[in-house]
Amino acid sequence: MELAQRLSRISESQTIRMSKLGRELRALGIDIIDLSIGEPDFDTPVHIKEAGKKAIDEGYTHYTPVPGYLDLRQAICQKLKRDNDVDYKPDQIVVSTGAKQSLANVILSIVNPGDEVIIPTPYWVTYSDLASFAQGDIKYLKGSLEQGFKITAAQLEAVITPKTKVFLYSSPCNPSGTVYTKEELAELAEVFKKHPQVIIISDEIYEYINYEGEHASLAQFDFLKDRIVIVNGMSKGYAMTGWRVGYIAAPLEIAKACDKIQSQMTSGTCSIAQRASLEALVSDMKPTKDMVAEFRRRRDYMLSALRQIPGLKVNEPGGAFYLFPDVSAYFGRSNGDDKVANADDFSMYLLNKAHVSTVTGTAFGDPDCIRLSYANSMENLEKAVARIKDALGALK
Numbered sequence: 001m002e003l004a005q006r007l008s009r010i011s012e013s014q015t016i017r018m019s020k021l022g023r024e025l026r027a028l029g030i031d032i033i034d035l036s037i038g039e040p041d042f043d044t045p046v047h048i049k050e051a052g053k054k055a056i057d058e059g060y061t062h063y064t065p066v067p068g069y070l071d072l073r074q075a076i077c078q079k080l081k082r083d084n085d086v087d088y089k090p091d092q093i094v095v096s097t098g099a100k101q102s103l104a105n106v107i108l109s110i111v112n113p114g115d116e117v118i119i120p121t122p123y124w125v126t127y128s129d130l131a132s133f134a135q136g137d138i139k140y141l142k143g144s145l146e147q148g149f150k151i152t153a154a155q156l157e158a159v160i161t162p163k164t165k166v167f168l169y170s171s172p173c174n175p176s177g178t179v180y181t182k183e184e185l186a187e188l189a190e191v192f193k194k195h196p197q198v199i200i201i202s203d204e205i206y207e208y209i210n211y212e213g214e215h216a217s218l219a220q221f222d223f224l225k226d227r228i229v230i231v232n233g234m235s236k237g238y239a240m241t242g243w244r245v246g247y248i249a250a251p252l253e254i255a256k257a258c259d260k261i262q263s264q265m266t267s268g269t270c271s272i273a274q275r276a277s278l279e280a281l282v283s284d285m286k287p288t289k290d291m292v293a294e295f296r297r298r299r300d301y302m303l304s305a306l307r308q309i310p311g312l313k314v315n316e317p318g319g320a321f322y323l324f325p326d327v328s329a330y331f332g333r334s335n336g337d338d339k340v341a342n343a344d345d346f347s348m349y350l351l352n353k354a355h356v357s358t359v360t361g362t363a364f365g366d367p368d369c370i371r372l373s374y375a376n377s378m379e380n381l382e383k384a385v386a387r388i389k390d391a392l393g394a395l396k
């Protein structure tokens, strides 16, 4: 069978692969602690689930408008005003089957073959695959652990060329948890001001999982407003990963292009999930706040516990639910036949020896690091840290 050549431009998501591997080992009866998870370990709040059930009973079982129900798009506009102080109209919003589809729509709408796409590292796995699927020419920009995994205005200035079409980033960041401040974004915004051809895709899906205070967005700089696309969704902040609802807020032309692509790919998102999302957006945020308080407690624990393990260099994440330690001090060490030459080996070593699943940093564009998720119970985190410590202690 000869499959289409475009398939060679993407690979299976490494995070999904690791979850699969963990599940397979668990099926063999091995007690795997899963720190590769990319979703809250909390259940969707009850009032949101109830809204989903009510939607079924009320007959929300038909096709939906391609960009989403109008009242949901209105609620998204109100959310953007309330939380981010940015003004959008409903026709600038496109609701999709997860923020992943939103990103795919946007990238396919604006990237032509050969267009440069700037992606700061570390980045979320899907960015590079989507950009290369659209035949973009990816330029990576290294945000090192020493600089809190943030890029500087000088770095950005140095990499932009007249062929640069897109800048794509997330804050809070998956995998580093890095949160850009308004001041830091202001410096980047000044660079973008000089390069009006660059469209900015700002992935804000971890907006609410922020331990540092106000969420800041490049969309808050008026002079960038006509070339910024906000990507957000329900998955992380409302523990709604399985409902599959994401959205963009974009310049009208881009919103229309995404609507057109979506009309031929999937049509409107699930009716029931949209009704539940509407309830989430207009109701009390207490469940989210409680969840974030628990994530902060776990982050503090993991930070101090991992920093006590010799050889791990651990950043302090300001948001999301991941740590992204530099593990390169262990490269070149071994335990019997198990050799750790790189982050891929390191992650596999932890899986096989400590029975803790993590994700190699290679998947996120940083081959010195691994990603550990603390979207797991405190009890499991404590157990995982003890196992990791033992397994690393045995590497000579």
Ligand code: PLP
Binding pocket: 038, 097, 098, 099, 100, 101, 124, 170, 173, 174, 203, 205, 233, 234, 235, 241, 244, 245, 246
């Ligand atoms: N953006 C980032 C940075 C993510 O980590 C994820 C999920 O892991 C997504 C987007 C996609 O979210 P969803 O498709 O569940 O809305």
